[in-house]
Amino acid sequence: MTREKVLDSIKANVENQNLVKHMLATEAIMRALAKRLGGDGEGWGLTGLLHDIDMELTEGDMKTHSKLGADLARELGASEAMAHAILCHNEAHGIPLETKLDKALFCADPLTGLITAAALVRPDKKLAGVEAKSVRKRFKEKSFAAGANREQIALCSELGLELDEFIELGLKAMQGIAEELGL
Numbered sequence: 001m002t003r004e005k006v007l008d009s010i011k012a013n014v015e016n017q018n019l020v021k022h023m024l025a026t027e028a029i030m031r032a033l034a035k036r037l038g039g040d041g042e043g044w045g046l047t048g049l050l051h052d053i054d055m056e057l058t059e060g061d062m063k064t065h066s067k068l069g070a071d072l073a074r075e076l077g078a079s080e081a082m083a084h085a086i087l088c089h090n091e092a093h094g095i096p097l098e099t100k101l102d103k104a105l106f107c108a109d110p111l112t113g114l115i116t117a118a119a120l121v122r123p124d125k126k127l128a129g130v131e132a133k134s135v136r137k138r139f140k141e142k143s144f145a146a147g148a149n150r151e152q153i154a155l156c157s158e159l160g161l162e163l164d165e166f167i168e169l170g171l172k173a174m175q176g177i178a179e180e181l182g183l
């Protein structure tokens, strides 16, 4: 399984460029988490990159979303551990998070939305000027980027990460690919 192969498959299955950017952002955070937690950077990164590949194919149906995604990931050569993380990132299936990889994907996914929103409310709409402390402040404002599930983000504690550290790590990771994200 190569990143190139994964990107080709994303191109074939995902039209919405904001969704592609979300997957790229998740990849970046997953790579940073792997580095911090001693995970396999490439495997964790590609899990993040792939995790919503079925969103358009399933038309956002939460009963099938991530089941198809896990199957597509397996077809592309993902390990069972990667497929499991993709499968259980959709809470609707009620599959418990078991591994560090499962938990990392689960909490990285909504963090991308919170950080993206924090960039978009700035006059320049750029990630470069976003500070971790302002994201932390936004975290507490429930109405801000309400779709970014705070409880889910806070599960970083199960990985041994304080929320502040997780936000900083995620922000730096996304800033590192700001150009690709158009932010």
Ligand SMILES: [Fe+2]
Residues within 6 Å of the ligand: 022, 026, 051, 052, 109
């Ligand atoms: Fe996602």
